Amino acid sequence: MRINVLGVSFDNVTMAEATARGRELLGADGAHYVVTPNPEIVEACRADAEAMAAVNGASLVLPDGIGVIYGAKMLKTPLKERVPGIEFGTAMIEYCARTGKSVYLLGAKLGVAEQAAENLKQRFDGLTVAGTHDGYFADDAEAAAWIRDSGADMALICLGAPKQEKFMAKYGEATGAKLLLGLGGSLDVFAGVAQRAPAFYVNHNLEWFYRLMKNPSRIGRMMKLPLFLVHVAKEK
Numbered sequence: 727m728r729i730n731v732l733g734v735s736f737d738n739v740t741m742a743e744a745t746a747r748g749r750e751l752l753g754a755d756g757a758h759y760v761v762t763p764n765p766e767i768v769e770a771c772r773a774d775a776e777a778m779a780a781v782n783g784a785s786l787v788l789p790d791g792i793g794v795i796y797g798a799k800m801l802k803t804p805l806k807e808r809v810p811g812i813e814f815g816t817a818m819i820e821y822c823a824r825t826g827k828s829v830y831l832l833g834a835k836l837g838v839a840e841q842a843a844e845n846l847k848q849r850f851d852g853l854t855v856a857g858t859h860d861g862y863f864a865d866d867a868e869a870a871a872w873i874r875d876s877g878a879d880m881a882l883i884c885l886g887a888p889k890q891e892k893f894m895a896k897y898g899e900a901t902g903a904k905l906l907l908g909l910g911g912s913l914d915v916f917a918g919v920a921q922r923a924p925a926f927y928v929n930h931n932l933e934w935f936y937r938l939m940k941n942p943s944r945i946g947r948m949m950k951l952p953l954f955l956v957h958v959a960k961e962k
């Protein structure tokens with residue numbers, strides 16, 4: 727069942743249910759993609775019909791960010807739990823390593839995807855990285871061909887929102903991958919270029935605050951959160 731929060735239809739799943747579904751999709755026919763919207767992305771979708779269609783066209787729409795959980799609760803259609811994209815992605819990479827499926831890493835600044843590949847191969851025994859490329863390319867069709875030529879089963883598309891969602895909606899099939907995951911800044915974290923918040927912040931739903939302290943220039947983007955809650959209150 728999907729739950730509508732300001733036009734974005736979220737899958738009402740736990741992390742365990744999400745990864746079970748991800749494993750199913752990886753073995754299914756055709757190409758499927760997963761998106762992990764936070765309030766900032768929901769707000770971007772409200773202003774961009776193509777982004778909204780790309781997000782809602784995903785096979786799995788996971789609530790990343792406590793703001794979405796609060797929003798759904800305020801609308802009296804609560805979601806089971808927060809499913810952070812990076813944790814979902816990590817679980818899927820671990821599954822690929824275990825089952826001999828290969829992964830392509832697309833996105834982030836020059837050299838980051840390669841470093842992420844090295845770190846992930848160290849962390850997950852037997853992981854095959856079919857290829858990597860930075861996220862600053864001119865031709866989307868060409869990027870899709872890099873993935874197709876690599877023969878990857880799964881692709882991490884980390885270009886920031888809503889660019890990555892639009893890429894997956896338009897070129898998902900052309901990549902030949904069975905499953906594509908739109909994971910924002912995750913390659914920076916896997917590469918060790920950016921750090922995830924310590925457990926205290928994650929457990930107290932304060933990850934957003936940690937990210938703001940680390941990078942105060944995000945304030946403009948973060949102001950989308952109160953705006954999102956105002957829009958939810960109006961919707962109610």
Ligand code: UDP
Binds near residue numbers: 884886909910912
């Ligand atoms: N990025 C990219 N190509 C672009 C724009 C951004 O590869 O044209 C990358 C950027 O380097 C970063 C990621 O996309 O690694 C977006 O990170 P951000 O922190 O904005 O993502 P979030 O996880 O907050 O959605």
